[in-house]
Amino acid sequence: MSNTYTVAAYFIYLPIALVLTWLVAKTLFQNGLIFMRDIFFGREEMARATTALFKSGFYLLNVGFALYILKIYDVLTGMQDTIEVLSTKIGGFAIYLGIMLFFNLYLFFRGKKASRQKRLEASNATAATPQS
Amino acid sequence: MNLNISAYIAFVFLMVFIIVYVGRYFYTNGRVFIISLLKGNVSLADSVNRLLLAGYYLLNIGYTFLKLKSWEKINTLEAWCSSLAVNIGTLILILAFMHYGNMLAIYYLSKSNPITHKLFQS
Numbered sequence: 001m002s003n004t005y006t007v008a009a010y011f012i013y014l015p016i017a018l019v020l021t022w023l024v025a026k027t028l029f030q031n032g033l034i035f036m037r038d039i040f041f042g043r044e045e046m047a048r049a050t051t052a053l054f055k056s057g058f059y060l061l062n063v064g065f066a067l068y069i070l071k072i073y074d075v076l077t078g079m080q081d082t083i084e085v086l087s088t089k090i091g092g093f094a095i096y097l098g099i100m101l102f103f104n105l106y107l108f109f110r111g112k113k114a115s116r117q118k119r120l121e122a123s124n125a126t127a128a129t130p131q132s
Numbered sequence: 133m134n135l136n137i138s139a140y141i142a143f144v145f146l147m148v149f150i151i152v153y154v155g156r157y158f159y160t161n162g163r164v165f166i167i168s169l170l171k172g173n174v175s176l177a178d179s180v181n182r183l184l185l186a187g188y189y190l191l192n193i194g195y196t197f198l199k200l201k202s203w204e205k206i207n208t209l210e211a212w213c214s215s216l217a218v219n220i221g222t223l224i225l226i227l228a229f230m231h232y233g234n235m236l237a238i239y240y241l242s243k244s245n246p247i248t249h250k251l252f253q254s
Binding site: 011054 | 162208210215217222
């Protein structure tokens with residue numbers, strides 16, 4: 001009948017994956033708000049809303065993925081199997097989270113660069129045209 | 133009550149809760165963007181926002197219920213856990229991709245409109 005090792009593995013994997021996602025999202029978006037303030041220069045409401053939307057997207061994507069890869073296909077026969085399969089799953093998920101973290105950071109830096117470019121162009125344009 | 137039916141009940145309750153929670157979150161945070169896309173027309177933006185929310189609920193809750201038809205047969209407790217988790221995971225991933233699609237759509241719409249683009253970037 002039902003395999004207790006597999007059920008135990010699910011109940012160990014799920015909290016670890018969710019807490020990991022929560023920790024990564026917390027650190028990423030606490031620091032992301034500073035980037036957003038820089039991108040939406042002085043527009044606090046817009047910066048907050050964008051951070052919130054990115055945060056919800058991050059949670060949805062990663063919690064969804066964590067649940068999606070939960071299923072263990074091997075038949076677990078003992079403690080050793082359980083530990084091996086669990087560590088592979090959690091390690092793989094942590095690597096995936098790391099890649100996602102760097103992808104989000106890349107987006108932040110790109111936005112920062114684009115907004116700085118825009119501001120430079122705008123200040124050049126106002127400087128070039130004589131004020132009437 | 134067999135395992136399939138309990139999985140259905142857990143699935144529907146969890147998914148409706150997640151969809152409603154996430155929908156409220158998008159509704160409150162997306163408002164600024166719709167206002168800036170509609171050039172500050174607040175009353176129009178609010179009604180567009182409410183219609184978008186209604187459409188989102190209908191689409192996703194409808195899909196949640198459709199999913200019950202094609203559920204695998206569950207015999208064991210571990211199959212219960214894994215099928216519930218994989219199905220919820222798939223639906224949350226669909227929500228995530230829809231969300232990123234919407235953010236991209238807002239970005240490109242604002243880009244194609246020079247007035248709002250300036251509002252976004254300045």
